Amino acid sequence: MILPALTEATSPFWRPIKYSLFPPLGLATLAGYLDADDTVEIQDEHVEALDLDDTPDLVVIQAYITSAKRAYRIADHYRARGAHVALGGLHVTSLPEEAIAHADTIFLGPGEDTWPRFLADFRRGRQERVYRSTLRTLANLPPIRRDLIKRRLYLVPNSIVVSRGCPHVCDFCYKEAFFEGGRSFYTQAVDAALAEIDRLPGRHLYFLDDHLFGNPRFASSLFDGMRGMGRLWQAAGTVNAVLAPGLLERAVEAGLRSLFVGFETLNPANLAEQRKYQNMRRDYAAAIRRLHGLGVMINGSFVFGMDGDDPSVFGRTVEWAIEHGIETATFHILTPYPGTGLYRRMAAQGRLTVHDWDRYDTRQAVFEPARMSAAELERGYRDAYREFYRWRSIVRGAAAHDDLLAGARHMAYAAGWKKVEPLWDVVIRAKRAGAMLPLLEATLAGYGRHPAGRPAVPVHEMSRPASPLRPGQARAS
Numbered sequence: 001m002i003l004p005a006l007t008e009a010t011s012p013f014w015r016p017i018k019y020s021l022f023p024p025l026g027l028a029t030l031a032g033y034l035d036a037d038d039t040v041e042i043q044d045e046h047v048e049a050l051d052l053d054d055t056p057d058l059v060v061i062q063a064y065i066t067s068a069k070r071a072y073r074i075a076d077h078y079r080a081r082g083a084h085v086a087l088g089g090l091h092v093t094s095l096p097e098e099a100i101a102h103a104d105t106i107f108l109g110p111g112e113d114t115w116p117r118f119l120a121d122f123r124r125g126r127q128e129r130v131y132r133s134t135l136r137t138l139a140n141l142p143p144i145r146r147d148l149i150k151r152r153l154y155l156v157p158n159s160i161v162v163s164r165g166c167p168h169v170c171d172f173c174y175k176e177a178f179f180e181g182g183r184s185f186y187t188q189a190v191d192a193a194l195a196e197i198d199r200l201p202g203r204h205l206y207f208l209d210d211h212l213f214g215n216p217r218f219a220s221s222l223f224d225g226m227r228g229m230g231r232l233w234q235a236a237g238t239v240n241a242v243l244a245p246g247l248l249e250r251a252v253e254a255g256l257r258s259l260f261v262g263f264e265t266l267n268p269a270n271l272a273e274q275r276k277y278q279n280m281r282r283d284y285a286a287a288i289r290r291l292h293g294l295g296v297m298i299n300g301s302f303v304f305g306m307d308g309d310d311p312s313v314f315g316r317t318v319e320w321a322i323e324h325g326i327e328t329a330t331f332h333i334l335t336p337y338p339g340t341g342l343y344r345r346m347a348a349q350g351r352l353t354v355h356d357w358d359r360y361d362t363r364q365a366v367f368e369p370a371r372m373s374a375a376e377l378e379r380g381y382r383d384a385y386r387e388f389y390r391w392r393s394i395v396r397g398a399a400a401h402d403d404l405l406a407g408a409r410h411m412a413y414a415a416g417w418k419k420v421e422p423l424w425d426v427v428i429r430a431k432r433a434g435a436m437l438p439l440l441e442a443t444l445a446g447y448g449r450h451p452a453g454r455p456a457v458p459v460h461e462m463s464r465p466a467s468p469l470r471p472g473q474a475r476a477s
């Protein structure tokens with residue numbers, strides 16, 4: 001079972017830490033369906049050189065958009081050696097006609113229903129060319145084969161997903177295309193999720209769910225069940241979930257210490273264009289105060305290049321993020337993945353300029369932006385990262401907290417990600433990323449205690465309607 005990587009992730013010159021964060025959870029999930037006497041190995045090219053000289057009966061390859069070309073080369077190689085090649089994952093689902101030229105069997109959508117069906121067919125020599133997922137459930141999942149994961153190679157070996165998909169429908173997101181033909185948001189049973197959490201060693205967890213808070217009933221039972229487990233965890237959620245009364249407090253009591261939040265844009269017109277309705281008329285500043293008030297660090301996600309963006313967007317967004325004390329930011333260039341509404345719109349308008357999937361990595365402009373040039377968009381994106389992670393900005397961001405300890409942790413966390421990259425490079429080459437986990441845990445550990453005397457954001461602030469933005473005014477919708 002192979003997770004191929006972007007060339008960049010395998011560079012002999014530089015190994016960015018982001019590629020050594022998470023193990024291949026999708027493949028380990030699929031491996032759970034194999035028989036006890038099947039011999040299986042997972043190889044993740046992000047963290048190890050692939051051994052392509054073996055002669056397996058079956059090769060399973062997972063393809064994301066940026067690894068698709070590499071995936072096809074590996075697939076062709078194994079087919080030439082006589083192995084049966086099964087290709088699946090997000091990119092295969094978006095472009096099955098492209099993928100099938102390189103595979104014996106392709107899989108569209110999540111694998112929990114199709115993969116066991118294929119395995120039974122394959123054992124009888126009766127496998128089909130295409131398996132399309134329609135039955136969406138996480139009931140009776142076999143245990144994930146975490147024994148196949150080389151834990152020491154990852155900073156975050158305990159990644160976990162307890163749901164699939166998301167209840168929202170943002171235009172640029174992969175999810176509507178991937179889950180076509182069935183439910184696009186569903187969760188595990190709470191007890192099964194808690195049992196999976198219990199099986200994970202150590203303290204730290206990272207929930208990779210698109211929207212862990214997407215089903216409030218599920219989420220609150222999960223958080224209640226996790227209370228007292230002594231876990232420290234990180235996850236992703238939306239602004240409106242943060243603002244919902246009660247749920248966030250439960251999450252913090254259960255160990256939430258840092259949240260990836262999709263702010264995406266400060267411009268309400270962009271939100272409407274991208275159908276990101278759940279962010280509209282939400283007070284971003286109140287969401288931030290609420291998270292910080294509960295001691296939760298924020299990784300803010302921002303997308304540049306939507307049609308409402310002109311060249312002033314970069315400076316305004318970075319300034320806003322710093323002023324609000326956001327600890328870390330992830331910036332992206334808007335990227336139309338095939339199969340999404342955004343891709344269809346861009347294609348219909350004749351605005352797609354790049355068709356090489358390797359370049360769809362959210363750092364390059366692959367389309368004609370509306371109010372600036374592609375070069376300006378790429379430059380602005382790079383400047384945004386540089387400006388946000390300057391020492392001066394980190395210090396200003398840290399000073400935005402009204403609590404000294406929170407400011408100090410802001411410094412440690414932001415600097416730890418972006419200011420010691422040569423150190424990460426050494427650690428990754430020494431194959432010791434996992435050894436740094438206690439540092440991450442220590443940084444997260446002091447969070448989540450509600451600072452004495454500071455009230456949580458009052459409920460009346462939570463859905464305050466946004467006033468229209470004045471030009472140049474850095475205020476969220």
Ligand code: B12
Nearest residue numbers: 006022023026062064065066067088089090107110111362
């Ligand atoms: C963790 C993660 C990463 C990790 C590591 C990936 C890993 N170890 O798996 C890191 C940080 C390296 C990463 C990097 C990037 N990522 Co990323 N990442 C994710 C994330 C958050 C979770 C993936 C995951 O574990 N899901 C849970 C498991 C259980 O699901 P799964 O992997 O999809 O596997 C299931 C199915 O896909 C299917 N399946 C998969 N393969 C196969 C094969 C067969 C044969 C079968 C039967 C079934 C099957 O069955 C599995 C079980 O249902 C996803 C978002 C998401 N929700 O998926 C984005 C996501 C995959 N990333 C994305 C992108 C764009 C990137 C980057 C290019 C840049 C960026 N800005 O993040 C880079 C470069 C990646 C590369 N090297 O090519 C996009 C992909 C879009 C696309 N159309 O391909 C996603 C969807 C994020 C998004 N919303 O846009 N990523």
Ligand code: SF4
Nearest residue numbers: 166168169170173210
């Ligand atoms: S909220 Fe996030 S995961 Fe859900 S559809 Fe929008 S971008 Fe995708």
